[in-house]
Amino acid sequence: MASRALYSPRHPMLKKRDSFEDILEERRHSSDLRYALRCYTPTLYKGLVPCKASMLKSIVLQSDHLQYVIKQVSSESGDSTECVAEEASLILDEMAHRLQLSTVRFFVFTLSKAFKRLFRSVCVNEEGIQRLQQAVQEHPVVLLPSHRSYMDFLMMSYLLYMYDLPLPVIAAGMDFMSMKFVGEMLRMSGAFFIRRSFGGDKLYWAVFSEYVKTMLRNGYAPIEFFLEGTRSRTCKSLTPKTGLLNIVMEPFFKGELFDVNLVPVSISYERILEESLYARELLGIPKPKESTSGLLKARRVLSEDYGSMYVYFGHPVSVRSLTEGKITRSQYNLLPRCIPQKPSADTHEFLNDTAFRLVRIQEGNMVLKPWVLIATLLLQNPDGMDLSSLAEQTDWLRHLALAFGAFLDWPDHAACSEVISCSLALHRHLLSVSAGHVQLSVTDAPQVETTPEEAVFHQAVVVLSCASYRNQILHVFLRPALLAVAMQSANSNRKDDVYNCFNFLRNMFSSEFILCPGDSVQDFEEACYLLMKRGVLQVLEHEIVMSASGHSTLAFLSSVLDPFLQGYQVVSRYLCEETNENLTEKEFIPAVRNFALKLILAGRLKCYEALSSDLQKNALAAFLRLKAVMKVKVGDQVTLKVNKIAVNSLEDTLGKSDVISHQNSWWSSMAMFEIAI
């Protein structure tokens, strides 16, 4: 905790955020066609090297970098350079975008129609747009949106077109390409496609990185990609990937660009289009077959109300200022720059750190709706709540969230009960409301004969859908919640003990949540600071003491983490009890799911979230990281070798914190406290 002095917490309430404008407002009053065909004159980068999409290809293929790698690959493989060059050219054809304004105009027209049907409003912070307009002119820009839905990049391009900003080129996964027509349409609206994994393929990597860098260096267009790599099925931010980040930063490291601006963009949805799809995917329920009925269902998507959507353009982050004092650019002086170099350990650490920080910025700028609070509460009360107490607790939670710096969009001048009923209405398909009592439940017409397993899965879909809303606010409560759990499981009130527990939990959950590696002291300080401000804790020199009024908040915070603690315990119990020598990595998820299902059916487990494959994967990653499980390659299969003693002790440590968090105990204790007053 030596770095205490380095960390000065700013009051989260003071975080200034821009206000929003609804962009659909105007679309509802004027012709979409005229809008799609309007004159588009984007602001341009001052150092732009004008070049057509077709010219890009030859620039990339002729680049020193690619030529070097082609020669290298050819001498290693024995193929002729022409042959390798041909291969490179094919890779580039498969990858390259073919941005066309006409396709974009088509999308603008259809999306205008679609957005108006889907959303009540699409809100954008126009100050962010203005900042972007400025940034685009000065230095090449990289757009880093969060990724929750397929809508994300369609919306990004739509918005940039709308505000006369240069249209981005977007790194997209190859899976889109399989959708024949759609893939080509996306290509023509600026998407370029990359294979999901190309680990050892030098040539592929060279073509890909040179392609991105060339566009960046020439200021061809803003590069857009998703730090999280894929859509988050849980609405929690995913651990960021650093590969593409390295590619877009390298032109700066090597002095080819004076600076690069990174613009984190937070896209949040009041109701996610893919909501139940994701839940099904997490539960391993096969997708409904593509059929007429599927198509009809898809049409139903268009007829439903998805509330509002929010796009928040963050402040541009200059790579130059980020690297100051962290990266010695002269390390690139001794090799010609066209020769690819693996990032040094320093650089790697920097990239990782930056990626985490950017994701945290994204998280911080995500708009949270009242429903997020309600979902949090309903999940903690599986037996349902009375509307009145829901209203009361939601109001309490609202203040707590605001105190922790949540970006909450709570309607002005509306009674709490009104706000709640609106939210409930929008998400009615997850709820049953009767006689003033709200409960999460399956609302789809119950099918005639359901097995108990099916019933569990139906309920689990609802729970996981609901959890995806709670997950949106987790980043606000995460650090204090880790501290709350740590305080319960620590042997004493001594600061060191609590910190050690905190650190343990942090390590355990570092695949689950966005926790910058190496920031554990800072996170601890932040948690202490927030809880101290709230009057929950008193942090003395060597001790952390709970205040008299603090119990309810701590109990609430620890129940926030409860599903995860329980889920990880389920996984560890599975690893200890059920595994044999030849558990392959592939079998792991279905096997754990079955194990959890059995526990639920037997009434020994109430936590449906333990069924989520995301949680199971993260738990496995944690055990692997903590060396309680090892991967062993046998033939072409990877098997998991479990160190049962280690897993057991991890489970014990996790279990300690579990004792107190009985469902809803925090609220009753608060009620009692209030009565006492």
Place this chain on the structure above:
Amino acid sequence: MASNSSSSTAQQRLRIIAGHLQKRPEDENASVAAQECKAEAPRSEPSSATPVPRRRQEIMKWNGWGYSDSRFLFTKKGQAEFTGKRYRLSGLILPSLKDWFEGTFGANLQHRSPATPSLNLSAVAPPNLNQPFVEDLKAAGLVVSHDPEDRVFRAHGHCLHEVFALREGRIGRVPDMVVWPSCHSDVEKIVELACKHNVCLIPYGGGTSVSSALECPREETRSIVSLDTSQMSNIHLKDVFIMRCTAVTLTLHIVSLTAGSETLHKASTPLCLSRNTFPVRLLNEHGYCTGHEPDSMEFSSLGGWVATRASGMKKNIYGNIEDLVVHIKMVTPRGVIEKSCLGPRMSTGPDIHHFILGSEGTLGVVTEVTLKIRPLPEYQKYGSVVFPNFQQGVACLREVARQRCAPASIRLMDNEQFQFGHALKPQVSSMFTSFLDGLKKFYITKFKGFDPQHLCVATLLFEGDRGKVLQHEKQVYDIAAKFGGLAAGEDNGQRGYMLTFVIAYLRDLGMDYYVIGESFETSVPWDRVLDLCRNVKERIVRECKERGVQFPPLPLSRVTQTYDAGACVYFYFAFNYRGLNDPVHVYEQVEHAAREEILANGGSLSHHHGVGKLRKEWMKESVSGVGLGMLKSVKEYVDPQNIFGNRNLL
């Protein structure tokens, strides 16, 4: 250019551009004889024979660049004029300079920032003399002075902060005494006495340092003695012979001057080698030249060139100083260091010359240098090429370097520097010339479609025998054409070179109107030239903005030398400092940032200006800890008492 005679061009340049001819005594040989210095013989009075007087301030500015009679000024009518008679530009009106100056810097002729007119003697601290040392020196018959003017003159080089302080009348630590040796044995005596009395010696040559190398270290408590080498200029010349050696492709005539007992010497140090000063003229009259022409050559000294690893404009033909030097003799506290023969190359361990070259006065005083000399070129021709943009220009220079056909000098000025050069165009006397200029401009910008805001110019100087020069010229223009370059005449070329000789005078003009600036340089591999230039310029602009500079700064860059593996890039950087409290500090911070940017972009710490005290902090990073340790251990062995205590470099 109207000149049709080859040699007349060469002569003209020698005579006029630098052209401050001085009346010489009739019998030069006599003066050589008078100057000849034999170790055992008593000195005669040699100062009359040397071009630089001991009291330099009598002909040179005490607080600015160059000769007192030559300066830029704006007349009452607002026209720029260059005074004096020494230069080609002298006495001419420069009609477009004012507009360029005001437009570029946001300066205004109404807002003046004049310098203190004369040195306030009371501001100079009384000398801290080491009496026994002084007495011993006097007993040995050496000429010394502790006159404040003499001391102040030798307390600085030409860094911005040094000149700025002088203009404001601020005087820091100055040497306590000046001593003028006139031959090798004098220097030996001085160094011996300095060791005996523990006095700090700072060798002083031409005083053109731009690395704070001449600044007296603040922490120095001993008496500081400036050792002025200007009176040592004599050339030993008895016999001239030509050695002929044949290389694969061309025949070189390597010539040396012999003196005394079969040794060939060009006497050490300073000012003596400038174009019209005695040895150069003598050489020229014998039909030879050294070919070493740094931009500061009117003032800088041979010893200084050796001590800073100087580079000359025509290094493509003649080489840099390390290529020209055949033999060096240096007096150190340990004794005299020199090689035993004049062999053109030796495999005798690391070359000891390389401890001396670039030692920046930390090890001793260079007293004798033998240089290669070459026959004077028969023919000289300027030229220039316009490129549509800087990228194309750099690509062309790189190709020229690749084909190894660089002319004596080839330089590429960026657009801003081209415009700057244009602003120095003297008044056109005839309607016809101005009409021609207009036509040229129309052809390039309208017909060829060059954007006047992007085009840039390469200036060229060819030397050699007439036939070969013409052939060479064609080869270079052919390469240029491949990169979109258009030949743009001799005049533009010549003006480009003139710029580098008068730029230091121009800085003094700027400082009269709130504009400060300086130059710095680096060397960088070819593939990084463009990126480095762009990034450094952008960094300068950004840093100025962040530090509250109210007007946009002017950064200029020029690719000024080409090598097989890279180029030397030269930057000028100036800004209008009105509204700033401490402009020099701001300037220094910006230059510091620019140097960091250079290093981060693969540039070197210095190509030819040296390290001095200004760039010391980066030495370890530049040469590694072990490298620095090696240099330090040499210093420790050679000068354990730190007699040569200017604290440069290490």
